[in-house]
Amino acid sequence: MSPFEHGEVYVLDDGGEVDLDLGNYERFLDIKLTSDNNITTGKIYQSVIDKERRGDYLGKTVQVVPHITDAIQEWIERVAMIPVDGKAGPADVCVIELGGTIGDIESMPFIEALGQFSYRVGTGNFCLIHVSLVPVLNVVGEQKTKPTQHSVRGLRGLGLTPHILACRSTMALDQNVKVKLSQFCHVTEENIITLYDVPNIWHIPLLLRDQKAHEAILKVLNLMGKAGQPALEEWTSRAAICDKLHEPVHIAMVGKYTGLSDSYLSVLKALVHASVFNRKKLFVDWVPASDLEDATAKENPDAYKAAWKLLKGADGILVPGGFGDRGVQGKILAAKYARENRIPFLGICLGMQIAVIEFARSVIGLQDANSTEFDPNTRNPCVIFMPEGSKTHMGGTMRLGSRRTYFQVMNSKSAKLYGSKSVIDERHRHRYEVNPDMVACLEKAGLSFAGKDETGRRMEIIELPNHPYFIGVQFHPEFKSRPGKPSPLFLGLIAAACGELDAVFLGNGIQRNIPNGVGNHTAKIKAYQNGIATKATNALPDGVYSNGNGVYL
Ligand code: GLN
Numbered sequence: 001m002s003p004f005e006h007g008e009v010y011v012l013d014d015g016g017e018v019d020l021d022l023g024n025y026e027r028f029l030d031i032k033l034t035s036d037n038n039i040t041t042g043k044i045y046q047s048v049i050d051k052e053r054r055g056d057y058l059g060k061t062v063q064v065v066p067h068i069t070d071a072i073q074e075w076i077e078r079v080a081m082i083p084v085d086g087k088a089g090p091a092d093v094c095v096i097e098l099g100g101t102i103g104d105i106e107s108m109p110f111i112e113a114l115g116q117f118s119y120r121v122g123t124g125n126f127c128l129i130h131v132s133l134v135p136v137l138n139v140v141g142e143q144k145t146k147p148t149q150h151s152v153r154g155l156r157g158l159g160l161t162p163h164i165l166a167c168r169s170t171m172a173l174d175q176n177v178k179v180k181l182s183q184f185c186h187v188t189e190e191n192i193i194t195l196y197d198v199p200n201i202w203h204i205p206l207l208l209r210d211q212k213a214h215e216a217i218l219k220v221l222n223l224m225g226k227a228g229q230p231a232l233e234e235w236t237s238r239a240a241i242c243d244k245l246h247e248p249v250h251i252a253m254v255g256k257y258t259g260l261s262d263s264y265l266s267v268l269k270a271l272v273h274a275s276v277f278n279r280k281k282l283f284v285d286w287v288p289a290s291d292l293e294d295a296t297a298k299e300n301p302d303a304y305k306a307a308w309k310l311l312k313g314a315d316g317i318l319v320p321g322g323f324g325d326r327g328v329q330g331k332i333l334a335a336k337y338a339r340e341n342r343i344p345f346l347g348i349c350l351g352m353q354i355a356v357i358e359f360a361r362s363v364i365g366l367q368d369a370n371s372t373e374f375d376p377n378t379r380n381p382c383v384i385f386m387p388e389g390s391k392t393h394m395g396g397t398m399r400l401g402s403r404r405t406y407f408q409v410m411n412s413k414s415a416k417l418y419g420s421k422s423v424i425d426e427r428h429r430h431r432y433e434v435n436p437d438m439v440a441c442l443e444k445a446g447l448s449f450a451g452k453d454e455t456g457r458r459m460e461i462i463e464l465p466n467h468p469y470f471i472g473v474q475f476h477p478e479f480k481s482r483p484g485k486p487s488p489l490f491l492g493l494i495a496a497a498c499g500e501l502d503a504v505f506l507g508n509g510i511q512r513n514i515p516n517g518v519g520n521h522t523a524k525i526k527a528y529q530n531g532i533a534t535k536a537t538n539a540l541p542d543g544v545y546s547n548g549n550g551v552y553l
Helices: 021-029 041-054 064-080 108-121 146-157 175-185 201-210 213-220 233-244 261-277 294-299 301-313 328-340 350-362 413-417 436-444 488-497 501-506
Strands: 129-133 164-169 192-196 248-255 281-288 316-319 345-348 381-385 399-407 423-430 432-434 448-452 459-463 470-473 544-546
Touching: 021 261, 041 064, 064 108, 129 146, 146 164, 146 175, 164 175, 164 213, 175 192, 192 201, 201 213, 201 233, 233 261, 248 261, 248 301, 248 328, 248 488, 261 281, 261 488, 281 301, 281 328, 294 301, 301 328, 316 328, 316 350, 316 488, 328 345, 328 350, 345 350, 345 488, 350 381, 350 432, 350 436, 350 459, 350 470, 381 436, 399 459, 413 448, 413 459, 413 470, 413 488, 413 501, 432 436, 432 459, 436 448, 470 488, 488 501
Parallel strands: 129 164, 164 192, 248 281, 248 316, 281 544, 316 345, 345 470
Antiparallel strands: 381 432, 399 423, 399 448, 448 459, 459 470
């Protein structure tokens, strides 16, 4: 999956590189999924081919129906039994998201498999919620039911009957529209849920509850009376808090900007979690890394000026992960700016690596210091290929999934933010790492390696002790951030960007503040001096505001 075509690659604890939808499930339900929770056509075909090679089919003709469709059903039934919420025993209900659009070639075997499955498990054991679009014609505000009618007809033709319609639209559906949909689609009116636009995504569980979507589902599954009322107190207060935020915090996100902000979805979500927790209204200022480079100053001076203006106007700078050398020099310049001007900085994965390169170049004076990813022949390789697997193959050589970090410096900002734990587990996805042979030299020059792996050879966290907040991490803390439990390092970045980091440290890391949030304490509030940053007034869903370069969430 290319992150710039498909959105970010989400990483699970077990190292599964999966669709970003799984991130939404983990965040909303606060669960831990495994790579088996992500079924793909490739995985299914692979398993059928493996079975055939093993001789499991005993020379029979292997076909999409029944072999592929059986494999899909077996997969679902096997994975449904694996607990994901930390509790013992399987869940009561398994949610299967069948992505795509009715009629897609890719999803055909899955639709057929689910048709067979629903028939096999029978009434009361299968609830089909069909998500469809109800466009609203702008001029007259008319809500059009035709697309839903068509897709329901398509579904029925493929052997699936929806029990509930979840209609995506800008406004709540008019009653007469529901009546019409009910008649044409044979779904009762109370089972037609309208998913209209809301100011932030945290309203959605409330919106579903208000329309009694849970009751509709429970009725279809014969679970009425077994389930309690939805426990949505935390969602309610978070959604309300999010709507009322007004004190701004501007974070410059220095990445490969391509217009598809889904490429950095988890980082954005983690910034939102931390900002809401800190009671701040987040503005993400997208800075295309290559626009900060000298070459752009000549080729496109306006873009160069705009990029630097945004960077300099930000309260904090974040350089996210990335691959390939485009924009690397710009990211290095951003880290240098943050280091020299004492601007709060968080570098994630590649963001940490470029911070190390910058430090080696500017502070130690190693002009050609580089990562061997970008210059295989550099005389000062401060970041090198340290695969856990093959040294010659790209595929399957990444260090992936949850790995343990051991804090080396207990009074470091990162250790304190993590509640002074001695070890933490975070998710990884990288091939390159700080060259262990250069660590002593970097340390001597003042770079602190606050966290390492169990061997002490892999550097996990860097910090500049004399800087207000300059942290780089080899892992991706964004994947484990949750709405009510923001990732400590994002929380630290936002707090530092607002001049409130000391107040966070007065307690014992963020633990102290859960669940009421950091906003409860009295804190020094840095005067907002961000006049030069682009002023954005266009509120985007989910409490994120941007410089208008990207539409997201
Ligand atoms: N390209 C770098 C590596 O492979 C960083 C990867 C990342 O940021 N996820 O190590």
